[in-house]
Amino acid sequence: MKKIFILIVGICSLIACKNEPKKQEKEEKPRAEQPVPISDDVLETAVIYEANIRQYSEEGSFNAFTKDIPKLKELGVKVIWLMPVYPISSTKSKGSLGSYYAITDYTKVNPEFGTLEDFRNLVKIAHENDMYIILDWVANHTGWDHVWIKEHPEYYTQDKDGNIIDPINPETGESWDWTDVADLNYDNREMRQEMIKDMLYWVKEEGIDGYRCDVAHQVPVDFWEDAAARLREVKPVFMLAEAEQPELLKNAFDMQYAWKGHHIMNEIAQGKKNAEDWDAYIAKNDTLLEEDDIFMNFTSNHDENSWNGTVFERMGDAAETFAVMTYAIPGMPLIYSGQEYDMDKRLLFFEKDTILKNKGKFYPLYEKLGKLKKQNTALNGGKKAASYNRLSTSDDKKVLAFAREKGGDKIVFIANLTDNPLRFTVDARGSYTNYMTGEKMEINAGTSYDFKPWEYVILTAN
Structure with missing residues (x-):
């Protein structure tokens, strides 16, 4: 079973990156006191927010996002998941700005978003507002400009001719078309240790509170278990897996995506499935999961919005109903950047595409739902979730x-x-x-x- 997820209160000192000039150390301010430790009680009422820094504001910066952290608190947000904040590779880059997930250096920040000091201030303000920061971690692959490409080609998957390749879909044997990234080789133990070393940096030196791990199902479970154990030697961390794989929740992760539930919501909205399909999904989960496993419930995220359509394209008039359901069912609800502003466009992934912040129907809806989730224990959705009992109706299919x-x-x-x-x-x-x-x-x-x-x-x- 997983370790109980309790953050330790402490005052962390800011430590400059090794390659920064010493004069910057004098400009650094002491890091603010961490918020009250994340306990099981905090997880029961938490809402998670996925922050797309590039598109969140016209400036596309850490500082612009930091200004709005108090607004997120109004929505009941407790955990902020930052999409990748690292420098982006230019080699084989897609579009004019490239993908956040094509990383050049795991221990630096993308200058497009600001400086390391700007990032530190973001973490500080979040902590002062009793909120927690988790970083998007991309362990499956790097960008083609990562130093490992030249210095340690053995860290990567290679074809029979010794050429480093992009990630392959194991079901088809064909490329995912993620041509802007190079696939890492988890048979290489040295690479694993270097990866964990980089993960430790952000927890030990920058005071972050955990990770959302990209395509976690494509990385060996034993790596995640090793990484989580090492991180938790520093302090308890919150770990979210982009996966729906129960074994990841045993010793490594606290929460996983509710992908199947999300797809069923889409299909019900499109008239392809019905309420009894939802019942079957809930019943199956009861046989697969432990009582303290947590699902992240969502109607959108960066992948769904950019590649499969806005929540209104996929769900139409049912969008509000399913948004409310993500709060009403067991688990932790996700708000993706722009959803609180009724965003009705697919955000460009490799270009600048600013979110318009016009409060419509969903901002007050999320605000009201956040208050109910915080105040009413019947909506507890964490490791000690409230009971869930289906009520019979005269038409259970509908x-x-x-x-x-x-x-x-x-x-x-x-x-x-x-x-x-x-x-x-x-x-x-x-x-x-x-x-x-x-x-x-x-x-x-x-x-x-x-x-x-x-x-x-x-x-x-x-």
């Missing part, structure tokens, strides 16, 4: 209804998961308040309810 309970709190979620009006009954009873409207409601098993297409309610027990 209506999803469930109750969650913990610590004397109870919520009921009911949704019409179709694009047609429905009349139905729910096998539940009690006095509730519609959290979104404040309206009092009596629920009885024999009462019929009329819901519009994609209509939902979150009911809190009186």
Whole structure:
């Protein structure tokens, strides 16, 4: 089983990078006190935010993002996941700016975003707001300008002629078309140790709180277990796997993506699946996962938005319903940069494409959901998540209804998961308040309810 995830409070001193001039050391300010340790209780109520620094502001800088950290606190955000902040390779680069995931140096910051001091200030302000910073870590591959390419070609996967290759899809044997990166060879033990050394830098020297690990399923499990153990010798860290692989959660990671759940949401919104498919997904997870495993629930992220479409393209009028579901079901909800501003465009991945910050429907929605998740233990979604019980309805294929309970709190979620009006009954009873409207409601098993297409309610027990 995994180690209990508790961050240790401490005051960390800023340490300059080895290759920075000594005069910069005099300009450094003491790092702020870390927030109250992340305990299991904190994870129960946490919301995670994926920050796309390049597109978040017109400046595309650490400093511009840092100014908005208090706004994220308003939304209930507790964990900020920064997409890769490292220098980007120019060799074989895609587009004019390249991919964040084609890394030249794991221990420096991308000058496009600002300086190391700017990054340190971002971490400081996040900690002062009782928020935590995790970095996107790309262990599967590097950019073609990484020093290892020339100095340690043995660190990379090579073809029969000794040429370093880009990553290969193991299912097809063909390239993923990630031609801007070089595939790392995890049979090389020296490379593994160098990778862990670079991961340790950000935790020990810069005070970050963990990692979101890119394509974690393509990297050997025993590497992640070794890396996590080494990191936790420094302090407990929060580890998120871009994977849906239960064995990663045993000793390495605290949370994984709910990819299957996300795809089912998309397919229900498109009329290809129904509420009973969701029930089957939940039932299967119960057989695969331990009680303290955590899912990250989402309607969008950088991959989905840029390559598969905006949440409105994929989910249409169901977008709000499923956004609310990511908070109502067990797990930790994700907000991707721009979702709070009703972003309705696919962000360019290799070019500048600023997010427009116009508050519409979703900002107050996320704000309200964040407050409920923080205040009501029935929405606890971490290692000690509230119970989840499906409620029978007169049309279980079209209506999803469930109750969650913990610590004397109870919520009921009911949704019409179709694009047609429905009349139905729910096998539940009690006095509730519609959290979104404040309206009092009596629920009885024999009462019929009329819901519009994609209509939902979150009911809190009186």
